Amino acid sequence: MTHTFLQREKRGFRENFIYLLMLLPVLLYFFIFHYLPMTGLILAFKKYNHTGGIFGSPWVGFDNFRFLFISGTIARVTFNTVLYNLVFLITCQFLAVVIAIILNELKSKIIKKGVHSLMFLPYFVSFVVVGAIVYNFFNFEYGMVNTMLRALGKEPVNVYGIPIAWWFIMPFLNIWKWAGYTSVIYLAGVTGIDEQLYEAARIDGATIWQRIRVITIPALKPLIITIILFQLGSILKGQFELFYNVIGNNGQLYNATDVIDTYVFRMLVHNFDIGMGAAAGLYQSLFGLFLILTANYFIKKYQKDYAFF
Amino acid sequence: MKREWDLLLFKTAGTVFVVFIALVCLFPFLLILAGSFTEESAIYKYGYSLIPAKFSFDAYAIILKTPVSIIRAYGVTILVVVTGTSVGLFITAMACYVLSQPDFKYRKIFSFIIYITSIFSGGLIPLYILMVRYLHLKDTIFALILPLFVTAWNIFLLRNFIREVPYSIIESAKIDGANEFTIFMKIVIPLSIPGFITIGLFQALYYWNDWMQAMLYINDKNLYPIQYYLYNMLNSFQSMNSSFLSSGILLPRIPTESIKMAMTVIATGPIVFLFGFAQKYFIKGLTAGSIKG
Structure with a gap:
């Protein structure tokens, strides 16, 4: 048993050096864009102001949650x-x-x-195009639906004013x-x-x-x-x-x-x-x-x- | 006898049903196309309809009279799609290769580190503050590329393709003295081209259709990608027209309604056309993701 734990790790590291180098860009990416933002979760317990930023803004405990609930x-x-x-x-x-x-x-x-x-x-x-489609269908003044209703001699409908309709339109x-x-x-x-x-x-x-x-x-x-x-x-x-x-x-x-x-x-x-x-x-x-x-x-x-x- | 009748009934009803669904899928596209070719006055009078009440090229003529901003938006989108997809895919592939090599010692721990991010994340607001306040990426092209750059899901999918490269080939190259990076470039990439095409197409589509990063991070009109350009057009006219209505002033209006539809066609047509041809790769990718798991 000449190899201590440390030596073994050092050797493993050297042998896998090129692998590690190749993995580095993705690891850096995940560190910056996924792990760093996790620290920002503390904002849930703060009152954010621009000068203080994530770490300098004052703590408010559970106030935000209390309000939400x-x-x-x-x-x-x-x-x-x-x-x-x-x-x-x-x-x-x-x-x-x-x-x-x-x-x-x-x-x-x-x-x-x-x-x-x-x-x-x-x-x-x-989804921007989906938005355009919905506009084309349901727009009050020119939408297809109201075009048809008018053609049938019925009153046009303002679908945006009928919340219940969206329970069907969205699905x-x-x-x-x-x-x-x-x-x-x-x-x-x-x-x-x-x-x-x-x-x-x-x-x-x-x-x-x-x-x-x-x-x-x-x-x-x-x-x-x-x-x-x-x-x-x-x-x-x-x-x-x-x-x-x-x-x-x-x-x-x-x-x-x-x-x-x-x-x-x-x-x-x-x-x-x-x-x-x-x-x-x-x-x-x-x-x-x-x-x-x-x-x-x-x-x-x-x-x-x-x-x- | 009953069996044949049942079969006939199923096939007839089934055909009618799926053809109906297919037409429902197609219908909105036709409606937008029709709207873009309708004369503005006809839209005001009758509204949008499937058959233009009065045929006209005006909307396209007006848009193409001042094409600079559209061309620029297309340019931004193409730049983002090409660099984001190619560079992103390259580093994704390197990671996939390394994480699927049995002689890489830290395989498990790094897979885990990457994997965790797909089930727990900081969410939108912390990322936004990081991007704007600490990395100063607001109004830069990087803000459009980086948030979608590498995903755990793409690593997972591409790894399925890279795993198919027979390990014996890699091993014999190793015995011949090639280093890991050379093996990756000379053997793994050429043998995984179908995987690159498939995942590259998904990724390119993802970038192409993205408008949200622009909404969050871009104020500079010169950096608007095409989808966000369209988004703004659809929404700004809307508020413009309603302010016209409420003020009661009758100004000579620009033909906004047909232009909206024409702009949608211009922003969408090429991609639907292109990706329509590439459909079989999408189907392959979906199959790879779902079956191989």
């Missing part, structure tokens, strides 16, 4: 965030699975390819943007199913419904569960860009459409209330971490290979 802000944005994302998750995944199953059964290459390409189109455009937009993309993932899962299973089912005289119920859906089940758990883990973030571009700073709709991300963003960009925004952000990070760990626990139970850690 008493004013009902936390309850409102958490409710909206969780409920919207649950609806997004269920509607989008369900539709994507249905689409994948149907496309798998269709034999015509032209229909399959054409449908596929068109459904993938919305994935490529930015629809979310489906429009993501269903095609998600169905591609499921389609890959469906095409991975052994053809022989289908062949055997055909010989046994199974109807198409039986085939889907007994072969396709069980084969997709692990993938469906995994994707849903993945997304449940990140249910507190998500679709900020959708909400911001569609709703913007429309105060009429805050009660119905304010999610945690939009609240934090507004505190930073419009209200300049850094402490409040940081407190909501810390709440989101911690609650989110808890959800991810829970999701991971279940993924591990059902589908060990897919677990994060």
Whole structure:
């Protein structure tokens, strides 16, 4: 035993020197842009002022949190965030699975390819464009919807003044943007199913419904569960860009459409209330971490290979 | 007999259903396209519709009369996409390679350090303050590139591709005396090109469609990327028009409504067209991410 621990580490370091050098840029990046900002989380307990910065601003204890809870802000944005994302998750995944199953059964290459390409189109455009689309549809003066209502001799509607409408419009937009993309993932899962299973089912005289119920859906089940758990883990973030571009700073709709991300963003960009925004952000990070760990626990139970850690 | 009927029923109903969904996906694009070719007065009179009430190229003519700012915005976007994607991908790939080598001793700990950031983060506000106050990156091109530069997710995805390079090749090169960096450049990169294309396309799209970094960090109009340029156009006209309405003054209005749609077409058309051709790589990437896990 001539090698002490220190010597061994030194040798390991020298042998891996080029590796370490190659890893350095990414490590530096993660240090600066991910680890340094974590120190900024203390802002949740401070009243930020520009001269003091992160470290010099005065402490206020739990005041920011107290305000967030008493004013009902936390309850409102958490409710909206969780409920919207649950609806997004269920509607989008369900539709994507249905689409994948149907496309798998269709034999015509032209229909399959054409449908596929068109459904993938919305994935490529930015959410700014989604905002433009919504404007085109629902704008009070010139929007398509009101054009049609006027043509039918009805009174035009100001959709931006009807909070409840957005509980339907937002999931629809979310489906429009993501269903095609998600169905591609499921389609890959469906095409991975052994053809022989289908062949055997055909010989046994199974109807198409039986085939889907007994072969396709069980084969997709692990993938469906995994994707849903993945997304449940990140249910507190998500679709900020959708909400911001569609709703913007429309105060009429805050009660119905304010999610945690939009609240934090507004505190930073419009209200300049850094402490409040940081407190909501810390709440989101911690609650989110808890959800991810829970999701991971279940993924591990059902589908060990897919677990994060 | 019933079986055939069921099958026929399923296929007919299924075809109708997916074609319907595909048309719903396409519809908004057609509406925007139609809006951009409608004469402004027709929009004021009838509103947007699928078939232009009065066909006109005016919106494009007006936009293209003063193209400098659009060209500049496109230039900023292209610069960000190209440098961000290529440099970002290169250092991502180096990390992926190192982290997948069995003879790298600190593999686990560094993977963990990187991995943690995807489940816990400081969030938007601390990053913003760091960028603006401590790194002084406001109104620089770096503010558009760095926040999206390297992600744990890309490292994870690209590693799946790099792992496919047979270790025996790497090992024999090592015996021949090649060092780790040479092996990476001469063997690993050429053998993982499909992975680079796939992940590079995802990353390029991510940069291309980004408007948020510009909203946060860019005040200088000369540094607006195309999406943020569009965002501003859509939103500034909106407030302009409503102030017109509330003041009750009837000024000769510029044709804002058709221009908005034309600008959306100009900002989106090329990318939809280009990425449409690259679709098969996107599909491959999605499959790699979901199946290999």
